[in-house]
Amino acid sequence: MKTRLTRSFRGRLFVAFLIGSLVPLLLCSAMLLQIFRLRMTENAAAEVRESMDHALNALDTAVEGFVRAAEQLSGDEVVFQALETGSGETTQVYSRLFTATAGLRDYARFDLYDREGIWRYSTLNAPSQRQLPTNWGILGQANREEGLTFVASEDVTNTAVPLLRGGMLLRSPQGETVGYLVISLYQADLRQLLDGTYGSQNDLILLSQYWRPVYCAQPSLAASLAPVLRQQLLLGEALDKISEEFSYQVALQSSTGLYLVLRHPRVFNHDTMALLYTVSASCALVCVLISVLMSLKLSRQMFRPVQRLHTAIGEVVQNNLDVQVPLDRNDELGELAQRFNGMVVALKRNQEELVKNQKELNEAQIRMLQAQLNPHFLCNTLDTMKWISKINQVPQVAVMSTDLADILRFCISPEEFVPLRREVEILERYIEIQKIRLSSAFTFTTHILPELEECLVPKMILQPIVENAILHGLEGVEQGTIRVIARREDEDRISLVVEDNGRGLPPEMAGPYANRDRERSRGHLGLYNVDTILRKYYGEGFGLWLDCGAQGRGAVVRATLPLRWEEETEC
Amino acid sequence: MWAVLALALCTLVSCTPALEGEDLACAPVEEERLVVYTSHKQEVWWPIVKEFEERTGIWVDVVTGGSSELLQRIAKEEQSPRADVMFGGGVESLASYEDSFAPYISREAEAIPEQFQDPDGLWTPFSSLPVVLIYNTKLVGEGQVTRWSDLLSPYFQGKIAFTDPAVSGSSYTSLVTMICALGGDAEEDLHRFAANLDGRQLESSGDVLTLVADGTDWVGVTLEETALKRIAAGDDIAMVYPTDGTSSVPDGSALVRGAPHEENAKRFLDFTISRDVQQLVAEQSYRRPVRRDVEPAEELADLEELLLVDYNVDWASQNRENLLMSWAFFLGGEEEA
Numbered sequence: 007m008k009t010r011l012t013r014s015f016r017g018r019l020f021v022a023f024l025i026g027s028l029v030p031l032l033l034c035s036a037m038l039l040q041i042f043r044l045r046m047t048e049n050a051a052a053e054v055r056e057s058m059d060h061a062l063n064a065l066d067t068a069v070e071g072f073v074r075a076a077e078q079l080s081g082d083e084v085v086f087q088a089l090e091t092g093s094g095e096t097t098q099v100y101s102r103l104f105t106a107t108a109g110l111r112d113y114a115r116f117d118l119y120d121r122e123g124i125w126r127y128s129t130l131n132a133p134s135q136r137q138l139p140t141n142w143g144i145l146g147q148a149n150r151e152e153g154l155t156f157v158a159s160e161d162v163t164n165t166a167v168p169l170l171r172g173g174m175l176l177r178s179p180q181g182e183t184v185g186y187l188v189i190s191l192y193q194a195d196l197r198q199l200l201d202g203t204y205g206s207q208n209d210l211i212l213l214s215q216y217w218r219p220v221y222c223a224q225p226s227l228a229a230s231l232a233p234v235l236r237q238q239l240l241l242g243e244a245l246d247k248i249s250e251e252f253s254y255q256v257a258l259q260s261s262t263g264l265y266l267v268l269r270h271p272r273v274f275n276h277d278t279m280a281l282l283y284t285v286s287a288s289c290a291l292v293c294v295l296i297s298v299l300m301s302l303k304l305s306r307q308m309f310r311p312v313q314r315l316h317t318a319i320g321e322v323v324q325n326n327l328d329v330q331v332p333l334d335r336n337d338e339l340g341e342l343a344q345r346f347n348g349m350v351v352a353l354k355r356n357q358e359e360l361v362k363n364q365k366e367l368n369e370a371q372i373r374m375l376q377a378q379l380n381p382h383f384l385c386n387t388l389d390t391m392k393w394i395s396k397i398n399q400v401p402q403v404a405v406m407s408t409d410l411a412d413i414l415r416f417c418i419s420p421e422e423f424v425p426l427r428r429e430v431e432i433l434e435r436y437i438e439i440q441k442i443r444l445s446s447a448f449t450f451t452t453h454i455l456p457e458l459e460e461c462l463v464p465k466m467i468l469q470p471i472v473e474n475a476i477l478h479g480l481e482g483v484e485q486g487t488i489r490v491i492a493r494r495e496d497e498d499r500i501s502l503v504v505e506d507n508g509r510g511l512p513p514e515m516a517g518p519y520a521n522r523d524r525e526r527s528r529g530h531l532g533l534y535n536v537d538t539i540l541r542k543y544y545g546e547g548f549g550l551w552l553d554c555g556a557q558g559r560g561a562v563v564r565a566t567l568p569l570r571w572e573e574e575t576e577c
Numbered sequence: 578m579w580a581v582l583a584l585a586l587c588t589l590v591s592c593t594p595a596l597e598g599e600d601l602a603c604a605p606v607e608e609e610r611l612v613v614y615t616s617h618k619q620e621v622w623w624p625i626v627k628e629f630e631e632r633t634g635i636w637v638d639v640v641t642g643g644s645s646e647l648l649q650r651i652a653k654e655e656q657s658p659r660a661d662v663m664f665g666g667g668v669e670s671l672a673s674y675e676d677s678f679a680p681y682i683s684r685e686a687e688a689i690p691e692q693f694q695d696p697d698g699l700w701t702p703f704s705s706l707p708v709v710l711i712y713n714t715k716l717v718g719e720g721q722v723t724r725w726s727d728l729l730s731p732y733f734q735g736k737i738a739f740t741d742p743a744v745s746g747s748s749y750t751s752l753v754t755m756i757c758a759l760g761g762d763a764e765e766d767l768h769r770f771a772a773n774l775d776g777r778q779l780e781s782s783g784d785v786l787t788l789v790a791d792g793t794d795w796v797g798v799t800l801e802e803t804a805l806k807r808i809a810a811g812d813d814i815a816m817v818y819p820t821d822g823t824s825s826v827p828d829g830s831a832l833v834r835g836a837p838h839e840e841n842a843k844r845f846l847d848f849t850i851s852r853d854v855q856q857l858v859a860e861q862s863y864r865r866p867v868r869r870d871v872e873p874a875e876e877l878a879d880l881e882e883l884l885l886v887d888y889n890v891d892w893a894s895q896n897r898e899n900l901l902m903s904w905a906f907f908l909g910g911e912e913e914a
Binding site for chain 1: 604632852
């Protein structure tokens, strides 16, 4: 997936945007969620503790009252007498009973039983069960335990029987059992005592010492929840594991041995979590959407100029050099387009030049071909002239025509490069002709290093230079000399030097051959041609070099060209 | 990069609240626990268990179920027993699972007549439950049903409510009682009775009362306690003790072999036959207490006046398989496993 996504530019942009937005978002969400959760849980826990304390306080207060009342009654002579003898002033007993239980009768009834468990006095109507077993239940418990002791009802759901009973054995000062005090709390009493203390969202369950239900604010929980709580406790499992929705807080009321279990809804139940996750997921989704849109938009913005460049390059490949990319932006891409346009223009110029050169070359070739027309006819004619002149005893004509025929043959030979030795031979023929023409008014010498004799030079490269020296340099000079020297410049270059002792050059012509304009070099067309040939063949680094001779006499023309041998002609 | 993403997601998801272990502090230690399997109804076991907890400080974990089911479960858990006490079930059912139980002779045994005691102490009796016949008072005249042999009469053919003895322990007790009372050949008696049932038996012992009360069946076989309870509730039922003999086989409890809380289990067994509990049983139900010093409820006929068959618990438990097989055969049903 990764490679597929990141293969395209757009995909990479998308991934980058996605990471750039999603990672901080997720981290932030996680952090916020955690902080939020901790904070809420803490608050809720504090609230629950408070509720629990309220409930516990209410119970504590009530129990303290009961203990006080029990103490008061257990030390009362009148009550003893009445219970022991079954006689006595009823009103007096009631008066003691009501005094002792002042403020407590709102949520409990108080009964006095004699030692047989027979009911005698009560703060309310006589109970339906006039006698309680002294070996069972509350009286049994009171018999076994010292002080006020509490026993839960067998049936939590029954509103007609007391859910919680406190019992205490009443002893005479002599230590004999005289009767029992029984404090009964019915469901309504407990409700009155505890309602409003434990928070409206919460549920309170009162459990006995053995975690049997005593009172449930919501009666249905006695059957559904209380056994589960007990089972969970016996299994040693945390109560909070019972359900996802509720947490439990347990507190012990020490004087009764009762446990208060507060069930409170979890702050982070499924709904809340689902909501928070939904919000986070929506944010992430928005991020993804924005990333997609941004990457599309941005890539389109970058992609359009790139696309235009791409198309333009395609056009160039198709050899359409008139193409231009519109310049509508100033950023890097605009610069790129500008450069591209420049490049296309340069390319076009180059191509045009190339075409021009090619055209010139073609023209030259055509001229050359024209020059080669009927060469044999000319040679044969010259041969004929040679024989006729020999027959007629005109030796100069014979020599001249022989030389001319050789030169002509040399000129029209198809090779463009010839060994230096051959070039020099032809040059000597030309000199022979010129000597006849000019009545041998100069001397001609050659100094060719033997190792250079076979190196290749362009055909007819020396003749124009020498001709120039004869026609312009030696004009009107007695004892003229022309020397042709071939020497090695360095590892891969040679120079051919033509020296004369004639009139010399105008000083401004010294240096590299400067008259490269054909029109301006009339009269020196030979030098121009040689220079052009050298440069065309070998490049701009080569060509002619003009110099004045030693002691200001004569001229030196030097042609520099690369050292080449026979096998390299192909190159 | 993906790791960061994964990390973020993990943090996001890891919202499990720390568990608060404080509420476990009030759980009882092992020495203060007892596990009781009981087939008694809640109205029977609950006051006893509650009082036991109050008196001893032992936390009782009660598992309820049918007696056969619980006995099988105890047998299955033989290697590592969970239960300490099996409370409830006819003593011959308990005796037939003798491998699962350990003998224990209660400290209260002296107060109990020998007829309700197992010499080996394998089980401890709880209450005695004579077998009775019931009839619908609108459909059957008084005196028409007085003895077991009446159930073989063609007059009642197909009108007898009788529970499958393979399912109900009390029904099996009734069947054995009948065989003893008729005194003839056991197979012959079974055959005749099965024929008179028209091959029909009930799935639950509670159905006997219901079907007789609503007139579907005319007569039925059940236990005294159940019958009296329904009569007291006002159903059109009358009860007779068979004049040719009834039995008074107790139901009981037994100490599970290898019980994890053996001492507590023994205290519980003692408690079930203590005077206080037996008195409660006598006062609050139609069960007959098994102690000499506790009188049964006034409504109950004196046991001395009834003709009791010579019911041999050991024989009944040892021949259970055979008898049930014959019974199933005679009833035309499929062979019982």
